[in-house]
Amino acid sequence: MTDTRTDTRASAREILRTLVGRDDADFHEGQFEAISTLVDDRRRALVVQRTGWGKSAVYFVATLLLRRQGAGPTILVSPLLALMRDQVAAAARAGVRAVSINSSNAHEWAGVLEQLRRDEVDVLLVSPERLNNPSFRDEQLPALISRVGLLVVDEAHCISDWGHDFRPDYRRLRDLIATMPAGVPVLATTATANSRVVTDVAEQLAPAAAASASASAAGQPAGPGVVTIRGPLARASLRLGVLRLPDSRARLAWLLSHIDELPGSGIIYTLTVSAAEDTARLLREAGHAVRAYTGQTDTAEREESEGMLKRNEVKALVATSALGMGFDKPDLGFVLHLGAPSSPVAYYQQVGRAGRATENADVLLLPGIEDEAIWQYFATSSMPSEHKAEAVLGALGDAGGRPLSTPALEARVDLKRSPLELLLKVLDVDGAVRRVTGGWVSTGQPWVYDQVRYERIAAARLAEQQSMIDYERTTGCRMEFLQRALDDDTAVPCGRCDNCTAAWYPSDVAVAAASAAAASLDRVGVELEPRAQWPTGVASLGVDVRGNIPVGERLAAGRALARLTDLGWGGPLRDLFAVQAADAAASAAMTSACVRVLADWNWEERPAAVISMPSRRHPLLVASVARALSEAGRLPWLGSLDLVGGGPDGSSGGNSAYRLAAVWNRFEVGAELAAALAPFAGKPVLLVDDLADSRWTLTVAGRLLRRAGTSAVLPFTLALRS
Structure with missing residues (x-):
């Protein structure tokens, strides 16, 4: 031997x-x-x-x-x-x-x-x-x-x-x-x-x-x-640190002030796609060579960006976790986080990209007050629901062994494409369904929702989130903390991090950088693309439409003040739409920002009037924005559409077919609005709502207004969900 x-x-x-x-x-x-x-x-x-x-x-x-x-x-x-x-x-x-x-x-x-x-x-x-x-x-x-x-x-x-x-x-x-x-x-x-x-x-x-x-x-x-x-997980080349700053503006200003001082080239991690894109745009506008890298980035562009970073042709990739496991650049000089991952395990995995073939690399975390809310969103959105799982199994059972494609299942189960695909994979791994040519079939095997397992996963995640917060706040060695979080018994103080020595990073912010960050975060206006096709299978839900939406019944391209995930106005909008938030008129600053969106909107023809959507959750909010835009643009506010049968319930989530069915025949152009619209026949109108998610509410309302004689309907919302 x-x-x-x-x-x-x-x-x-x-x-x-x-x-x-x-x-x-x-x-x-x-x-x-x-x-x-x-x-x-x-x-x-x-x-x-x-x-x-x-x-x-x-x-x-x-x-x-x-x-x-x-x-x-x-x-x-x-x-x-x-x-x-x-x-x-x-x-x-x-x-x-x-x-x-x-x-x-x-x-x-x-x-x-x-x-x-x-x-x-x-x-x-x-x-x-x-x-x-x-x-x-x-x-x-x-x-x-x-x-x-x-x-x-x-x-x-x-x-x-x-x-x-x-x-x-x-x-x-x-x-x-x-x-x-x-x-x-x-x-x-x-x-x-x-x-x-x-x-x-x-x-x-x-x-x-x-x-x-x-x-x-x-x-x-x-x-x-x-x-x-x-083996031991200590990384002697890494110098860890945590810098707490009050808000997104301060973090971006710090980055603008000091990005050139970071060694070599590296990765700047963010928690959301919009944060990566916004940060990359801000840095590019300030003259820094960076590129955004997210799960929504085209594959060819991702490959090109990876090559540019490896050849040191960019200072950094501003990335989500899409750039993670296995990315190999041995001389990566720094990893910086704008917002913390949800566990020390995830954090260790990402910072491990740096300093693999160098004696020194800098790792800095700039946590945000919004981090916990983002962790919670991703954790809850990925957990399979027993009710939804049973609905999927029921739909496949009703198909009698005939394969159903994912789009066909969407018309039978109220789930969006991504969570539906994830749930199908979970059921497939559990042996309850099987992927075959043409779609999915039920195996007929008994399936029980493993509540104990998912409760265990949820509890483990909460513990890991708390551990990440503890990492941010610890006064002990940071590398030792990460090692112990991964149960590495060889952990000893590293002698290099900000707690073992002193803060090795500057904390000042240049005045010009603060101004640039503030201006970037105050940027307003996100395009709201109109729907062009009715969802597949919606006829089975009692909505007799299919194929392309007729051009004469479509919305025009619209605008939102910001996405809920944006670094700037996203924060105030998230507060506004929080479950516990009371309905109230928009602040003067917010309505002023909305007016700026309209001022920058290069529409083909200026709207002749303003119409608002009826809202059960935010009537004061929608009315205040409609009134402000009406006054600023010197446009008559004609009122709102009417709800039919109490209107839709306004719940978010679900796939396109179910979302359309939920709002179909729930609005109408009432007699008062029809009379007010008559003088504006053949003219475009501005349609105001609070939040755009699936866009089917606006699409249905726009179709009614086009049929009532308007030449175009330009939708405007305070927020775009993503």
Whole structure:
């Protein structure tokens, strides 16, 4: 056995040196142990090591060694396109023939499958979702599994409850692992896992080994189960700090004042898409080379931005968590957060992008007073509802085994597309539904809502949120705090953070920067795009429309004062629409801002009159804005439409079909409004409402007004939900 491991080490070291391009390279502590576990023992291993330790070296080296022994290709389950691109490039440097099958390279799939058939692929990278693609799952995967040499699950913490809503498909890997032929090694890797997550992941890798997972934390074999190799998570290169500032304006002003002082190039994280876009715009207008990077950014643009950051052609990417796991720029000089992630685990994962190949990197958190509200929004929006799950299962059951597409299900279940797709994945992983060609079918298997599990997840999240607040407020070492939050028993004070030494960052704000930030946050006006098509399947809900909305019945392009998620006016608007907020007239500052939106609106023809929407929740608010715009524009305010049957209930959420059905035939142009409108036949009107979400209320109202003789209806709302 000793001779075999000696030979393995020599061959492995040779491959490692090719991978890193250095003749003197050798393994970090734990790296060869992981490789030997896979290659010599053909066992299952969980590697929990800090970012930059070299987890990818383990699976690339192990792959080539196994291939030399006649093993089949490695299947590498990888969560993000950016991560896949970096892994393919890294593999090529080691002489590993790696290819990927993902949503961005569909044109290459046929060629990849042919390479696999000819055994010309060493590593196949797939997303967890691809494993459940009907054609891949049923046609390609069985053949791959029959000859797979190694299965690698990267970012394995996503298997755990901690990440259930990020990638539900990760939970499917337990079933995949159970189908692996005997003797095929399995490797799971992550840099972000506390003891609870380690135990959870080990249980997915080998259910019988859960009890022994923690006992093997030092790397000792855990009987026939999982070998866990866990190292210290301290990052000696990182200098951590927290700077508390009063509001968004102060944070942006600080950033404008000091971005050039941050070392090298880096990442500026925000909690929302609009915050990323607004911050990037402000910095660009001040002459800084930055780009926004979010989940809504075009794939090609994301790839271009990643390359620009790696080549130091930009100072920073202003990003949401879409730029996270696996992004590989070893010399990243700083990570700055405008708003805190919801847990120390998430924070450690993001700051781990910096200082991987440099002696020093700066990490600064600028928390916001709105952080907790944003955490709560994302937490509640991702949790599956028992009522909605039963509705989905009922709709599929009623289909009698006929597949229903996601759009077809939208017409039967009151859920928006994204939460519906997430719920379907959860039900699929639980075995209650199955994705097939043409859509989804019910499996007929009994399904029970796992309330205990979701209560456990909710409680864990609350604890993690409180831990993040504790991190912000601690007077102890910040790196030590993060390590202990991830159950790293090796944690000791770092001697570098702002609490171990002193504040290493400036706290002053330049006057010009403060003015620029204030002006940016006071920017008003967001385009409100009109609906052009009726939602699919709405006829089944009693609304007899389909296809395109006739041009003569459509709204014109409109405006909102701001999005609820905006950094500037978003805050006052969130307060205005909070559940507990009382209805009241808009403030003078807000109505003044609304007037500025109209002043900047380049409409084709100036509206001739103002009409307001009837509102049960905010009648004083809507009336005050309509009156202010009427007076400022010297336009007659003609009143509002009438509610029919009490009108819609005004609840938010739900998909387009249900939202349209809820407001259809709930408004009318009453006799008084019709009489007031008569002199303005053939003229455009301004339609005022409080909040635009689905835009179907405005669409239905606009259609009525167009049919009543107006030439155009220009919608204006205080807020746009997103």
